[in-house]
Every structure is written in structure tokens, then in C-alpha cells.
Amino acid sequence: MTGQQNMLKMMSLKHLLVISLALNVGLISRVMEVSREEKHVKKVKDAAGSKTVSYSSFLPTSTAAPAAQDDGSIINLDHGDPTMYERYWQQMGDRTTVVISGWQLISYFSDVRNICWFLESAFANAIVRLHKQVGNAVTEGRHIVVGTGSTQLYQAVLYALCPENASEPMSVVSAAPFYSSYPLMTDFLKSGLYKWAGDAYKFSKDEPYIELVTSPNNPDGASRVAVVNRKQGILVHDLAYYWPQYTPISFPADHDIMLFTFSKSTGHAGTRLGWALVKDEEVAKRMTKYIELNTIGVSKDSQIRAAKILNHVADSIEHGPESKRSNNFFEFGYNLMALRWAQLRAAVHRSDLFSLPSFPSGTCRFSGHHFKPQPAFAWLKCERDIEDCESFLRCHKILTRGGKHFGVGPEYVRISMMARDEIFDRFTDRLSMINS
């Protein structure tokens, strides 16, 4: 695509935006504000588009063609299904294709000398390599435990940390708004080992507890530290979103128990893989025991595939500047999230019913970018007299997850920012048309 063609496409996009604005006569007073957001959208698009011709194909279809007309169908952004990454992996063609013969990976065992005897060494090596390159977590002196998603690892951690013969189940807390699955995963089997004790800010018992520190936080994207800070507490850090497409990487996380998931780092949710970096050997052993009793290990096919994918990501950030521009996985994710957040903020400003959290800027030690967090979920608040934001948006056929699931009020909803381009574009278009 030549610069002239690019210019023409951009012009027609601006033209459409002007028409869209003209429809909202009542919004003229806010045009200045919207204009500022649009300038940011354009800036993000220009920055990405100017890098290299091949790079432009990583941007949403809306940069190359006007967004499809909204057909009024249901837009489901309830789950954090990371399908926005599909386009990048399509672009990579066969580079991460995995080939597994029928006679491979038959045994239950991967490496009986390892505490986590079902961990494939290729997967473990790829994890260590990537963390070292990105600088988001310390891997030295850590045991790696693989799980069927970080969901299974979360349950493995609870089993590992709670004494078998305690008279009362151990309390598990997290600061609200907390990940909506924590209470469900903790309590669904009515375990005598642990129980959900709600918002960490409200926890006042003088007894042992586990505090989940999710940073960046799901649902609201905030950077977090422990809030209870009492002697008998054990911390579990859920770092699913501590990757440079979502937030500036400020330091290598160095906690006792850190959970990561493949689905939010590279987008491969269907592979169902997560990993824990665990300092204490006994905890790693007990977690491994949990997974042995729960599922006798973790799919080796997925581990082998994940090793290939993680190594590609590591290659893409290691190679020379030319390769970097066209293939750098985190640049793709960073640019796409930047664009989406600019689109969303523009839509929210154009309507007058919603608000979004604001974040402080930071410099990413991995990429060098100075930016504000651009989380995988938007934590949207309905303003004015809308009491139930989830129901309100459902009337507009936008499915989100309401605040009560996260331990707060119904004026909030969590919205996935990780849908496919056409879904996300339709969502921001529709949101911008909702006004009082």
C-alpha cells in the first residue's frame, strides 16, 4: 500500500466519523473533547501504519476499510475470550505450526526427576526464556508447576497452602473489585480446607488467611499490592495480565507464588495452559499433588504447542529491527490495545452516560514505551440514574458482566477488550450512539 492510498483510506475514515458525529446534534458541545480522543486514535493508527507496509495488516480491519454497518445483533463481551490475537497468528502462517506424531507423548510422565513430573521440559524452558526477555518475573530459584489454565493452578495453590487437619477452613480474600471466578472456584465444592471470605478490605479476623493479589487487576486494570498485611497471611500473586501489551513492565515480579496464563499472554485460551512460579519446594510438591489427583497431569500436546508459540514470541522480540517491526508480538498487542482504548474512550466521551478509570502513565522497561495501562478488560461505570449497568447495556444487546460478580455495585460492568476486530468495532460504534 502506498502512502497516497493510505491517505485516501484515512480520509474516507475521517469522512465517516464526521457523518457519525453530525447524527449526534446534541453532542456538539462535546466535540472538542471527542476531537482530542480522535486525534489520539489517528496518532496511534499513524504510528503503527508508518512503520512498515506489512505491519499495517496487524491493525484492525477498520484502519483499512470503514467498519461494517451495525446489524443490531448481540455483542457478547462477557467473557475474556482473547480472539483479538487470531489475526497476528494468522499473519505468522506456519511459523508456529506444531506437528505431533501418533506415537509421541503417550506416557503420563514427562520427567520423573522434576517435582512437577508432568511438565514438558520444552515448555518449561520457553517460559523461563520469555520471562527473562520481557523482565516481568524472576524465574531463578523457582519451581515451575504447569496447570490446565491458571484456573486449575489457583485451586492447586489453595490445596497446597491449607493445612489438612485444621479445625476450620482457611479464609481466602481479595480486594474488591476482584476476579468474579475467585468466589465460585473457592466455594463450589464446599471444601473443608478453604472458604471464600470476600473483600480483603473488609477482612478483620485474627486468623490465617490467603490473599489473592491480582496485578494488573481483573476487572479494573489497577496495579495492586496486598491490602490486609497481617502476620498470618499468605500471598498469591495472579499476574495473568502483567505483560507489555497491557501495562508498562516496571520491574521483574519477585513474589513467593506467581500465577500466569497462556490465554492472556499469547491469546491461546483453547489450549488451557497456565504456569506457576513457586519459591517453596513443599508448596510446589503439594500443587503437583493436587493436579495429580484432579487430572493426573496436564495435556502434553498443549504443552508442546505452547513451547513452540512461546519460543516464537521470544524470537520475535529478539531478532533484528526489521523483523521486530513486522513480527514483534508485544508490539502488535501494544498497538492494538492502544487503538482499542482510544476508540473506547472516544465512544465513551461521545456518549454522556459512561465513565472509565484513569491510570497513571509509566515507562515500560521492556519496550521503552511511555504509556498508560490499556487493560484486557474495560471497567465501565454507568453514570446518571442508571442503577444496573449490565441490564442497561443488555437492552442495547451488549452482554457484559455486572459489578455484583466482582464484589461491588451494579453501576459497574466489565467489558472484554479482546474480541475480534469486527466485534470490537461494532461495540464502540454502538456504545457511542447510546446517550440520554
Place this chain on the structure above:
Amino acid sequence: MTGQQNMLKMMSLKHLLVISLALNVGLISRVMEVSREEKHVKKVKDAAGSKTVSYSSFLPTSTAAPAAQDDGSIINLDHGDPTMYERYWQQMGDRTTVVISGWQLISYFSDVRNICWFLESAFANAIVRLHKQVGNAVTEGRHIVVGTGSTQLYQAVLYALCPENASEPMSVVSAAPFYSSYPLMTDFLKSGLYKWAGDAYKFSKDEPYIELVTSPNNPDGASRVAVVNRKQGILVHDLAYYWPQYTPISFPADHDIMLFTFSKSTGHAGTRLGWALVKDEEVAKRMTKYIELNTIGVSKDSQIRAAKILNHVADSIEHGPESKRSNNFFEFGYNLMALRWAQLRAAVHRSDLFSLPSFPSGTCRFSGHHFKPQPAFAWLKCERDIEDCESFLRCHKILTRGGKHFGVGPEYVRISMMARDEIFDRFTDRLSMINS
């Protein structure tokens, strides 16, 4: 390999057996009995070897060359690791090689219209196709729920069947000897929903219960039916070993809840896949909910691979007689298990310290073979004054699982029959040398 060469190999094998016998001077009185078993071994080998040249490669290496000298190292037959199937899959070369591109299977979702929304339709179709061909289970009017091994499905079933608000956890029983993992899987989280209540024969409470019916049974290979038979009972049939390599298929199983596992049907334990055939929609929904909360679905990579492998198995039993002789998966498994059981029985007879269960013969409606069950595990009893069979065998560096794990006495051990050829051959050689 020509008939002449075959003859020579067989001669040298016989020669070795004669030397081995000569070493056991005290056993001369039992030579007639041993000789009968050996004739059976030879008959099984001959039957397999005479079929086709390519077929002979499916037999253990011991048929083509004398067994390797016993180096005295540890022989681990504690776990049911089904590595004996590796050789078949190696022979199949690229026929079941799976190729997965980086952009495939990214989403959490497989088919949102299906109750089990994370079930890949290719896997579901392959399951139905194979059950129909083998005739071992009714699939009509059943919901399929996929799990990370039947281990996860077992826990999903317990969650599905136990009311959430009962005052007491529901009792779970199984007739001893029962699968050693049942008590552990049931009780390790101290669930308030269910609790292990031990041997079904001893269950006398007048309250709701779940009875696990494992048929053929792990550890002892027996065909089983429910034993409690009270009004408030719910039956769960674990049919992991109801395949024609292990037992005559006498009828298509037609129970409300049936569990199967990929690891014991085709040998792919590392893939961690199982499936449940479930009549009741609500039970299928609750099982799906369990897997959603426990692991948010099941590896799609493994499901796609399993679909290819199961379809190959179905092809191998569908195609013409030529293909059947060389590729029929169940014929491979049937012949190998027949040979191993003959080897084991010969070794047990040559020693005078052990005994094995006997089984009634039956005709397999799938294969037409008339045979006695040849289970995936041997349930060995130490005779004479050996009180702890597991410890006794451990002194001989043979690792097995003792009877107490299965709810019975320590005079029994469970021994995996599914190890690689060289391990199994070393095991039977060593066992035959142990005597009083």
C-alpha cells in the same frame, strides 16, 4: 522375515527357556504344567506371526530376539502407564500425525449450542463412530461431556449428582477391591458435597449414595454389576477397560452415566482426555459446570489429536481384510495382551509363590474371538507365608501397588500389564526366578 528365519529365532527362544528351566532343578515336578503354558505362549505367537510379515513387528521384541539379560534394575509397574501401545503407533508412521497452526483453536469455545460448549465436534463424532463400530456402548440419546482424563470426569460426576444444600455429604462407595484413586479423589478436598464411604459390600446406611461400578474392574479385571441395589442409589459406570483388547465385548453398555478414557482405549495417556456418555441433560449440564469452574474447558489441541487417532482406529477396523491384518488396532492389542497374559501365567506357574485370578471365557461380539479376559492389570496374590506382597516384590526391585490401596489385604498387588515390551519381558523373567 522368512519362515526359516522365524523358525531359527523360535528355536533359540526355546533353547533359552530350556536353560532357564534347567536352573530351577526343584521345579521339575511342575514342568508339565509350565509346558502347557509355554505351548500357549507359542500358540499365541505363532497365530500372530503367521498372519502377515508386517504384522510380526507388532509383537514384543522378545518374539524376534531373545529377551535382554536382566540387569537387576528397578522395574516399575505401579502405574498403569500404557506405553505398550507406542510400538503400534510407531508402525502407523504419519497416519495419525496431527498438524495445528498457530492461529487455530484460540477461543475458549468450541460450540456454544452444545451443552458441553468446550467439546470439539470432531472429537465427539469420532467417539460416536468408534462406539458404534465396536458395539461397547450405546451413544444414542446421550450427551457427551469431555474431561481432562476420566479422573476429572469422575469428580465432575460427583459434583453433578450431589445436591448443593444437603445437610450431610453424600456417600460414595465401590465394591472392594476398588480403584485406588477413588478414595483419594473423593476426599482430598474435604468436600461437603460427598465423602468416600468405602467398600460397597459393607455399605448399610439407609440414605442416598453413589455406587461406582468399574467393569472390567481395576484392579482385578472382573466383570461387575452394582452390589448395593437400594432405592436411593445412583450408579456411575467406569468403563475404562471395556474394549476388545482386554475383554470379550458381550453387549453395548447402556447405563445412565458411563465414563471412558482415551489413555486405556488407544494408549494416549499424555493427552489427558476422557469422555462421559450421559443420559440426563441436567447431569450433563452440571458436569460441564464443574469442568468450567475447575479448568474452563479441556485442551482443544488434545481433542483434535484424539479425533484423528480415534478415526484411525475406526478406519483400521472398517477397511478390507488386508488392511485389517496389518493395521487393526484392536487385533494388535488383543494379541499383545494374550501373549503377555500367557507369559505372566507361565512365570507364575514356574515360581510357586503367586497366584492369579481365573476368568470365564466369552465370545467377543466385535472380534469373534472366544477368549478369557486379559486385563490391563494383573491382580497377583502372594501365597504361602508372604504377608506383604508389595514389600516382598520391592525386595526384588519390582514396584507394584499393594492391596491396602484397593481396600483389601496386603497379600495382593496390582501390576500394570501395559509397560513397554522390554520392561514387561524383564518383569516376567524376574518373576519366574523368584521361588521359595
